[in-house]
Amino acid sequence: MPAHHVVFLDRASLKARVRAPACAETYVEHAKTAPDQLLERLAGATVAITNKVPLRAELLAQLPALKMIAVAATGYDVIDVPWCREHGIAVANIRNYAVHTVPEHAFALILALRRNLLAYRADVEAGVWNRSEQFCFFTHPIGDLHGSTLGIVGEGAIGQGMAAIARGFGMQVLFADHAPPKAPGLDYTPLDELLARSDVVSLHCPLTPATRHLIGLAQLRRMQRHALLINTSRGGLVDEDALIQALDEGLIAGAGFDVLTTEPPRNGHPLLDLRRPDFILTPHVAWASDGAMQFLADQLVENIEHWAEGRPRHLVS
Incomplete structure (x- = not known):
């Protein structure tokens, strides 16, 4: 097996044990990497x-030795996959590591919003109960999930986990029924019909040119x-300005987001400024349970080892 020079560009993004791949002659970790450091570090x-x-x-063209990119995530929109495919660079991502943690986080958001937990907590802190x-008191409506309809956009392992809960x-x-590929054995509902029938709509699909702003003002209406x-899932799936308008106009009862179009939002973001009980924003941590991150780290290294052994898996290029 050829020995490889392996470089982890943003090790600090993963809170787990990561062992050096067995195929690595040299293995280098960087806590984080700025754009102007990439060429030097990947040489x-x-x-x-x-x-x-x-x-x-533009960067990949200057790295003739690079043969494989291991993405420490399921989403791979940070990689120029068509270029890699054309030039023979294998790209592997992580599969099925967040099948429990993301659905649990999503349902935490759903329950908090449906039962108006933020609003009731604010009332308690303001002395309303006293x-x-x-x-007790009834200052905000409380809705049940039993008997309601969940519309899921994305039928992968996480979407299936949502369905089970x-x-x-x-x-x-x-x-x-939003875009191929589709999982066999499932009945699909046209997106417009799903939006009209669902009491909760939850997004679990990748960000692609076809899904960018999948949910805009027309869909929210x-x-x-x-x-x-x-x-x-990904911030770019939703037109965030349209979301704010929908909340302001009462087009929907609330929203729970774990993602933004730009992360981190160093120069501010309109959703950061929302201070209202019908909106919850968490900092892209739905995936980040301790167990899920360790599963990810183990699979990440195994993806590299499988590729080095000539039996690649989880390829997207």
Whole structure:
């Protein structure tokens, strides 16, 4: 087996144990990597590991030794995959590592919004309970999940995990017919119909040119006014300005997001400025349970080793 020079560009993005691949003659980790450091750090590397550091064609063309890119995530929009495919660079991503942690986080958002937990907590902190004339008070509506409909956009392992939890709550599940490929054995609902019928819409599809701004103002207007929109996938799936307008106009009842179009939002972001009980924003941590991250780290190294042994897996190029 050829020995490889392996470089991990943003090791600090992964809170887990990462062992050096068995095929690595040299293995170098960098906590983070700025764009102007990429060429120097990847010079001579045969394998690059990246989570969120972009690797585009202009850079890749200057790295003749590079043969494989291991993405420490499921999403691979940071990689110029067509260029890699054309030039024989293998690109492998992570599969099925977040099948429990992301659905659990998504349902935490759903429950908090449907039961108005933020609003009730604010009332308690403001002393409303102390002044109540009875043992409790009803300042905000509380909705059940049982008997309601969850619309899922994305039928992969995470979408299937969402469906399993939803059925446990007694919810009906719809999968959107939004783009190929489609999982066999599932019934699909046209996206417009799913938006109109669902009490909760949850996004679990990759960000591609076809799915960018999949949910815009027109789609939000098709949703029911009591419905929730949940996005724990990619920020670019939703037109964020349209989302703010929808919340302001009461087109939907609330939204729970774990992602933004630009991460981190160093120069601010409109969704950061929302201070309202019908919107929850978390900092892209739905994937980040301890168990899920260790599973990811182990699979990441195994992807490199499988490729080096001539039996690649999880390739996207």
